[in-house]
Amino acid sequence: MHSPRWVTQFGDAARHAERYRHGRVFVAGDAAHIHFPAGGQGLNLGVQDAVNLGWKLAAAVRGRAPEGLLDSYESERYPVAARVLHNTRAQTALSRPGPHTDALRDMVASFLDTDEVRRRLASMITALDIRYETGGAHPSTGYRVPDADLRVGDADTRVHVLLRTGRSILLCHKWIPDIAGWEDRVDVVETHDRAGIRSATGSGGVSTPAAVLVRPDGYVAWAGDGPGDGGLTEALTRWFGPAA
Numbered sequence: 001m002h003s004p005r006w007v008t009q010f011g012d013a014a015r016h017a018e019r020y021r022h023g024r025v026f027v028a029g030d031a032a033h034i035h036f037p038a039g040g041q042g043l044n045l046g047v048q049d050a051v052n053l054g055w056k057l058a059a060a061v062r063g064r065a066p067e068g069l070l071d072s073y074e075s076e077r078y079p080v081a082a083r084v085l086h087n088t089r090a091q092t093a094l095s096r097p098g099p100h101t102d103a104l105r106d107m108v109a110s111f112l113d114t115d116e117v118r119r120r121l122a123s124m125i126t127a128l129d130i131r132y133e134t135g136g137a138h139p140s141t142g143y144r145v146p147d148a149d150l151r152v153g154d155a156d157t158r159v160h161v162l163l164r165t166g167r168s169i170l171l172c173h174k175w176i177p178d179i180a181g182w183e184d185r186v187d188v189v190e191t192h193d194r195a196g197i198r199s200a201t202g203s204g205g206v207s208t209p210a211a212v213l214v215r216p217d218g219y220v221a222w223a224g225d226g227p228g229d230g231g232l233t234e235a236l237t238r239w240f241g242p243a244a
């Protein structure tokens with residue numbers, strides 16, 4: 001190797017800011033957490049910090065952030081980075097030279113022959129298994145909405161395309177909940193096929209709700225089956241403030 005265009009250095013330090021917020025100052029990305037790059041998790045972690053914080057900051061700037069919304073940035077994102085620091089420390093430990101670590105690495109590698117272990121590690125490294133404490137009783141609440149295919153009007157679209165507006169969406173099928181007072185913050189999207197909602201709320205054995213409230217960062221804030229299925233008003237108020 002010769003004539004480098006750019007040089008830098010990195011090590012295996014694992015550090016985590018004690019707090020993500022100090023008054024009007026927030027830290028995100030590598031300013032909040034650094035770790036050994038094992039598993040290629042750092043960029044995703046930082047982007048997800050920003051996506052989590054962005055819509056909350058926008059609500060605060062517009063003067064309509066509900067109490068505690070900005071603080072939920074740290075309470076939601078801190079544990080996610082702590083887990084990445086933990087798993088990268090474990091991966092660093094597995095990389096050490098010497099016969100003891102060689103034996104440990106062989107054993108861990110043999111565990112990876114098991115599908116369940118592979119699934120668990122893949123969910124952790126990709127961060128697709130994150131669940132925030134969003135409230136709501138449906139098993140899909142708190143999880144990220146997959147990019148499910150949807151039929152809306154005469155067009156085919158996808159959940160993540162609808163989220164590009166940076167606004168919350170209330171996805172519904174055959175039942176349009178009354179969200180009077182929140183239409184300025186939440187887009188109601190009626191879809192013709194229940195399959196789209198099923199994919200968006202997890203196909204793994206959970207009941208498919210008739211309506212799903214998705215936060216602007218793509219996490220389920222509420223899901224329910226009909227007018228008697230309470231909690232929607234609480235979820236709207238908790239995440240978007242009181243009705244206008």
Ligand SMILES: Cc1cc2nc3c(=O)[nH]c(=O)nc-3n(C[C@H](O)[C@H](O)[C@H](O)COP(=O)(O)OP(=O)(O)OC[C@H]3O[C@@H](n4cnc5c(N)ncnc54)[C@H](O)[C@@H]3O)c2cc1C
Nearest residue numbers: 009010011028029030031037039040041042043044045046
């Ligand atoms: C060797 C290596 C491999 C990696 N591989 C992966 C991978 O495969 N996948 C993955 O997801 N992640 C990977 N990462 C991690 C990923 O690169 C970082 O997590 C990510 O780049 C952090 O982005 P950031 O915007 O938070 O910080 P940075 O990318 O560090 O951006 C901060 C910017 O701020 C600038 N800056 C600093 N101080 C000031 C100042 N006072 N004024 C103005 N500007 C300033 C810096 O110059 C820099 O451009 C890797 C990291 C390393 C070191």
